[in-house]
Amino acid sequence: MVVEEIEVFPPRDHEIRIKVVATGMCHSDLYFLVDCEGWSGFPAVLGHEGAGIVESVGPHVTKFRPGDKVIPVPITQCGECRFCLNPEKTQKDIFCKGLSRGSWCKGQTLVQFAGISTFSEYTVVSEVALAKINDSAPLETVCLLGCGIPTGYGAAINIAKVKPGSTCAVFGLGAVGLAAVMGCKAAGATRIIVIDTNKDKFEKAKVFGATDFVNPKDHARPIQEVLVEMTNGGVDFSLECVGNVDVMATRVWKVSPSWSMNIWLKN
Numbered sequence: 308m309v310v311e312e313i314e315v316f317p318p319r320d321h322e323i324r325i326k327v328v329a330t331g332m333c334h335s336d337l338y339f340l341v342d343c344e345g346w347s348g349f350p351a352v353l354g355h356e357g358a359g360i361v362e363s364v365g366p367h368v369t370k371f372r373p374g375d376k377v378i379p380v381p382i383t384q385c386g387e388c389r390f391c392l393n394p395e396k397t398q399k400d401i402f403c404k405g406l407s408r409g410s411w412c413k414g415q416t417l418v419q420f421a422g423i424s425t426f427s428e429y430t431v432v433s434e435v436a437l438a439k440i441n442d443s444a445p446l447e448t449v450c451l452l453g454c455g456i457p458t459g460y461g462a463a464i465n466i467a468k469v470k471p472g473s474t475c476a477v478f479g480l481g482a483v484g485l486a487a488v489m490g491c492k493a494a495g496a497t498r499i500i501v502i503d504t505n506k507d508k509f510e511k512a513k514v515f516g517a518t519d520f521v522n523p524k525d526h527a528r529p530i531q532e533v534l535v536e537m538t539n540g541g542v543d544f545s546l547e548c549v550g551n552v553d554v555m556a557t558r559v560w561k562v563s564p565s566w567s568m569n570i571w572l573k574n
């Protein structure tokens with residue numbers, strides 16, 4: 308990764324230029340950086356978890372105006388087509404019109420990562436890749452709503468459909484895992500077991516509702532055996548939020564019917 312000065316174009320039809328105020332770093336950015344096999348999208352501006360302020364709008368933009376606080380969204384949604392209107396559809400199914408153009412650096416076209424590229428001070432996005440947010444929202448924290456939080460929270464609520472009184476296991480406690488814990492709690496789970504190889508993550512997970520804490524490094528035997536024993540036979544829901552196929556295949560599937568949120572990155 309390098310820091311460069313780039314040229315960001317003025318917005319064209321149905322496009323909006325945003326001043327990016329804050330951006331999170333999702334683990335997916337890192338995957339494209341270190342494991343980009345099959346992806347020829349370099350040079351690119353990475354980043355897809357941002358929040359900012361509309362700087363200017365192109366022709367035919369009616370829903371946004373300069374000064375609006377916004378969150379660019381990597382999964383575009385027009386809100387009108389039959390895919391967007393179907394509540395059963397997930398990110399895997401929806402990719403509406405409107406991926407944006409890239410910007411320029413030293414005469415080269417830069418690829419617009421996830422259609423939004425939030426690791427730059429300004430970015431141009433399609434109007435279907437943008438959500439307007441409340442004026443009082445603190446941009447430096449709500450940027451996480453661009454990816455990590457809805458991914459984890461939505462996996463628990465919309466995909467797993469966690470039930471009140473259930474026991475859940477959440478593997479990995481980054482933004483996605485912590486949001487999954489939040490979703491399990493909101494859905495009424497009474498026991499939320501979190502598993503992370505970094506014990507420093509447990510304190511924060513407790514704030515979000517985790518009740519039991521397991522570090523695989525503290526156990527000589529496979530972690531699925533530990534979980535099955537802790538829960539008298541297995542959990543009701545398990546959510547893999549590490550992004551590790553091995554964790555998914557050998558650990559999650561053996562402790563319950565599993566739900567994976569890594570549907571488009573790893574499968």
Ligand SMILES: NC(=O)c1ccc[n+]([C@@H]2O[C@H](COP(=O)([O-])OP(=O)(O)OC[C@H]3O[C@@H](n4cnc5c(N)ncnc54)[C@H](O)[C@@H]3O)[C@@H](O)[C@H]2O)c1
Nearest residue numbers: 333334335458479480481482483503504505548549550568
């Ligand atoms: N829409 C999507 O499909 C989507 C969206 C966002 C993130 N993701 C993916 O979700 C995953 C998590 O993203 P993030 O930004 O929260 O990542 P992160 O790196 O912030 O967090 C991952 C956590 O997993 C822990 N961990 C690593 N190996 C482990 C193991 N073997 N067992 C238990 N814990 C382990 C780490 O200590 C860390 O706390 C990534 O694979 C990312 O690409 C997918």
Ligand SMILES: [Zn+2]
Nearest residue numbers: 333335454455
């Ligand atoms: Zn992401």
Ligand SMILES: [Zn+2]
Nearest residue numbers: 385388391403
């Ligand atoms: Zn649509």
